[in-house]
Amino acid sequence: MMRMLDSGVWALIILMAGTSITLEAQETTLWYLGTYTRDILVWDEASEQIVGRIEMGHDIPADIVVNERKDRIYVRDGTALYMELVDLKTNEVVDEFTLSQGNVTVRINGFAPHPADEKAVIFAKRYTKLRDRYVVEGPFLLEYDLMNKAVTDTIPWPNDQERESIRFQYSPDGEILYMFAEDIIALDANSYEEVDRWQISTPIESGVGRSRFGTTPQPYDEEGVATSLFRMTDPVQNRRMMGIAKVQLSEKKVDFFTLGESRPIRNFTLAPDGKKAYGLLERGNIAEYEFWEFDLVNQRVSKRAPFAGRPRMTLGVSADGERLFIYNAGNTIDVYDAETFDYIKQIVFDEDTTFEVMIPKKGNFTP
Numbered sequence: 001m002m003r004m005l006d007s008g009v010w011a012l013i014i015l016m017a018g019t020s021i022t023l024e025a026q027e028t029t030l031w032y033l034g035t036y037t038r039d040i041l042v043w044d045e046a047s048e049q050i051v052g053r054i055e056m057g058h059d060i061p062a063d064i065v066v067n068e069r070k071d072r073i074y075v076r077d078g079t080a081l082y083m084e085l086v087d088l089k090t091n092e093v094v095d096e097f098t099l100s101q102g103n104v105t106v107r108i109n110g111f112a113p114h115p116a117d118e119k120a121v122i123f124a125k126r127y128t129k130l131r132d133r134y135v136v137e138g139p140f141l142l143e144y145d146l147m148n149k150a151v152t153d154t155i156p157w158p159n160d161q162e163r164e165s166i167r168f169q170y171s172p173d174g175e176i177l178y179m180f181a182e183d184i185i186a187l188d189a190n191s192y193e194e195v196d197r198w199q200i201s202t203p204i205e206s207g208v209g210r211s212r213f214g215t216t217p218q219p220y221d222e223e224g225v226a227t228s229l230f231r232m233t234d235p236v237q238n239r240r241m242m243g244i245a246k247v248q249l250s251e252k253k254v255d256f257f258t259l260g261e262s263r264p265i266r267n268f269t270l271a272p273d274g275k276k277a278y279g280l281l282e283r284g285n286i287a288e289y290e291f292w293e294f295d296l297v298n299q300r301v302s303k304r305a306p307f308a309g310r311p312r313m314t315l316g317v318s319a320d321g322e323r324l325f326i327y328n329a330g331n332t333i334d335v336y337d338a339e340t341f342d343y344i345k346q347i348v349f350d351e352d353t354t355f356e357v358m359i360p361k362k363g364n365f366t367p
Helices: none
Strands: 003-006 027-035 039-044 049-055 061-066 072-077 082-087 092-098 104-113 119-129 134-145 150-154 167-170 176-180 184-188 194-198 225-234 239-248 253-261 265-270 276-283 288-295 300-306 314-317 323-327 330-337 343-362
Touching: 027 061, 039 061, 039 343, 049 092, 061 104, 061 343, 072 104, 104 167, 119 167, 225 265, 253 300, 265 314, 276 314, 323 343
Parallel strands: none
Antiparallel strands: 003 253, 027 039, 027 343, 039 049, 061 072, 072 082, 082 092, 104 119, 119 134, 134 150, 167 176, 176 184, 184 194, 225 239, 239 253, 265 276, 276 288, 288 300, 314 323, 323 330, 330 343
């Protein structure tokens, strides 16, 4: 049964763009793949070819963040000391910055640019090398001026509780900074005063246990919607249940339905038509791996099939909905038929990959 909740909830919309050659009119997705070299590979899934290569100034691009306008990416290197800015129209590095200087090293462990690309929020730690020891300070939440390359403010911790990790993002209009802690906290993006809060640390409604669901949209989600697998505890029978939730950001509502007892499903991925989704059952201790297909219209598990998985893997769906991709770790992508789950082939790159971001594209496009 479909159920609806009225609550405040927010999500990070991650979109990526860019290429270096003209492709024929068709549905496709461009993948931006960090490698253990200085290059980011641009892979077109329709042609299954590398269509671009972005040379970075520092080794091992380990994390990629795309701005709201989707015309630039911020790339963090493997040491977490440098952030480089890539213009997606030219696929070239046009700027970089670091917070380290002299005997002070600052590692950037989180980064979110403002939609105007004039400032960003940085999650960082500072290490000062002295004659006989290192002094470690932080972590800190910092406001950083991207235009003048300077730290301009220190952001207070949610609930005044310093923590070793936290997720944060700006709203699309740049007016709110969202902090994802035990609760979802909305801060004014200029004063950093709390303006709203959704208490997800408590049960989402009476009669059910505490639940967790994703707030990051899938590549094929409708605008303003984040679809995810979620889990909750049945307080009557004291068992874990799983289901699928759709978070409607603009209306601050969550629609969800349960599927049954919780299973170790990972890598939930929405199909392009929005009517189906896929996941991977992973029992690594006994090397048991299965594809799962979810029918979102009839709210059920529609198909299951075992396959030869990997101890560590990620699942993707092609833009035409006809293929499934199994990748990570290493330099290969295994391609499967999305209807039959039959193995098709393996795609091999010259370099091992570190991190990937994707954007669906349609029609002719040239940088």
